[in-house]
Amino acid sequence: MAYQVLARKYRPQRFADVAGQDHVTVTLMNALTQGRIAHGYIFSGHRGIGKTTIARILAMALNCRNAIGSAQRPTAEPCEVCESCTEIRNGNAVDVIEIDAATNRGIDEIRELRDAARYQPARDKYKIYILDEAHQITDAAFNALLKTLEEPPEHIIFMMATTQPEDIPQTVRSRCQHFSFHAVKLVDILGELRGIAQREGVDADEAALSLLAEAGDGSMRDALSIMDQAIASAPVQDGRPVLDASQIRELMGTVPNAVFEKILEAVDGNRSAEVITVANQLLDAGNSPAQLARQFVRYLRNCVIAKIAGIGSDGADANGVSGELLQISADEQRRAGRSAALFGEEELTRFLQVMLRTFDELGYRQEQRFHFELGLLKLVHLRRLLPVEEVLSQFPVGGNAAQPRTPSTSAQARVAAPSPVANRVMSAPVAPVNVKPAFSPFEVDKSRKRFEGGDAEKPVVATPAPVPVVAKPVEPAPVAVKPLEPAVVSVAAPPAKEVVPSVKEVAPEPVVEAVPEPPKVEAAPVEIAASAVTPEMASSQPSESSQEAAELQRVATEALANAKSQGSAADALADAEWSIEGSELRVQTELSKTMLPMVVNPEAEKVVRAALREAGAGALKLVLLPGAAKSAAAKKPRAAKSGSAQAKAMEHPVVQQAQKLFDAEIRNVIDLREGD
Structure with a gap:
């Protein structure tokens, strides 16, 4: 027999073998036991998590020739030995029709299906239609199927699998039972990969299996596909393939998260040169800036969750809810905890926001390398900023202004770093003055805007609390003024207002309305320096x-x-x-x-x-x-x-x-x- 990929070879054939979908399998088995069989099902969820697999298992259980509770079939699980179960498993059953709705999506195909549904099954109890990627069916085709879905024959059952249930019309969804599948947890994927590695005779350590499970991203099929590829490229020792984490990273084009841990340590130490050096090494090694940004975003997300969940640098408190939030291995949880301990929750959130924006920009920028390096430098610059609350805490408040507030420990630690912004703010002396009410940094600006430029009576301005001195004012340097030359020119000042002439003629001549010529005003001569006279002033008449x-x-x-x-x-x-x-x-x-x-x-x-x-x-x-x-x-x-x-x-x-x-x-x- 030809080689079968792992995703097909180890496809579950029983409800109990499906990992991570207990809420679906238990409900279906109870419905089979109680005889509550619906005529329409919708299975929706992430790719590669068992939607079509469960549809096939349900078809086997419905058409199994052994009754539930018999010696051959004690539970609602299919017996897997009768002729119907064997044919469905091999995909050649006459009464179980699996249709690719992405290709057969038109109204003509659905009309043929509707016409064929009227006939009785050839041999089994039910005629079952499995529509894969059902959201691809057109609206007109769905409308042609509505009446059949609402009042189908007793021998017809429809099963629709889709990744986008919102694209299926509401009129169709209301006529079917909808089961929403969950993404498979990392622990479940890891357990399945461990068992398959043993059955396939593959030597794989926990780090390699964890990396494969993380690469699956909640999809069992994706994890098995990557594992199949890794086994094909793995070195063979004593006739057994050996899976190594570094080999899997090279195969997937990723870098170890220890690199991002090093970058965050350099950000914490305000070492921009080290950040750029590490980025240069990664890019020179042939890594894509978009792939690096994507992986860094995932690592920062894990750091944020580790900070929120309270996971320590030694991986403590990584069980229960914390472990559910962080779907990564134990080693990666400890690494995320170490990086999260360097920063606050707000800082990690800002870092994640900057890298998300950088990752989005890399999709349509020409120079991806420059934008990736700029995004990393922004993280260093964000570390130098002081929160507004910590700056305002330095000012006196209320009647206790004689003693200024002591800066918080985090602020002192941050100021200790070589940050010019922080040193300029924190080194300014504070003059303790008892002023009531408490100083507000907006009060002076508010009063200035309220009475600026008006002729109304100005209020009495109280002396505000002094603002901390930032820098000592510099005395202006004396400016040498050159005396005017003794030669002067007397020029009469022009009229203060431009006057538009007015002429009024008797019709039929055109009339130009303007203000009468004003009386001439004798202006006192103004003495100016001869050097200030321009050619335009010397001759006002056009040449x-x-x-x-x-x-x-x-x-x-x-x-x-x-x-x-x-x-x-x-x-x-x-x-x-x-x-x-x-x-x-x-x-x-x-x-x-x-x-x-x-x-x-x-x-x-x-x-x-x-x-x-x-x-x-x-x-x-x-x-x-x-x-x-x-x-x-x-x-x-x-x-x-x-x-x-x-x-x-x-x-x-x-x-x-x-x-x-x-x-x-x-x-x-x-x-x-x-x-x-």
């Missing part, structure tokens, strides 16, 4: 070249606006800065080097050159320059179209005088002309 450039810009943009399909070029040149330098008319646009020839195309450039020739500037060479985009606030106002209301308002002499005197800007123009 003739800038006026000519602005006029040429207006002419060019109007020509582009009137041209066909050149609106984008007109907008770009309207936002540009025009200047005349020698014989060149330079246009500094906001467009990039790539976008400039696309927006201001040759046709648009031809229109601009023609407009410049008509304006008498044909001798100037047009130079278009790309540049960075300016902010919206710095953009120049676009030139108005010729003949529009805004253009006529701009041509009015009063408006132009107001713009010249006050550098005013016309934002809104209301056209009151009739018929417009």
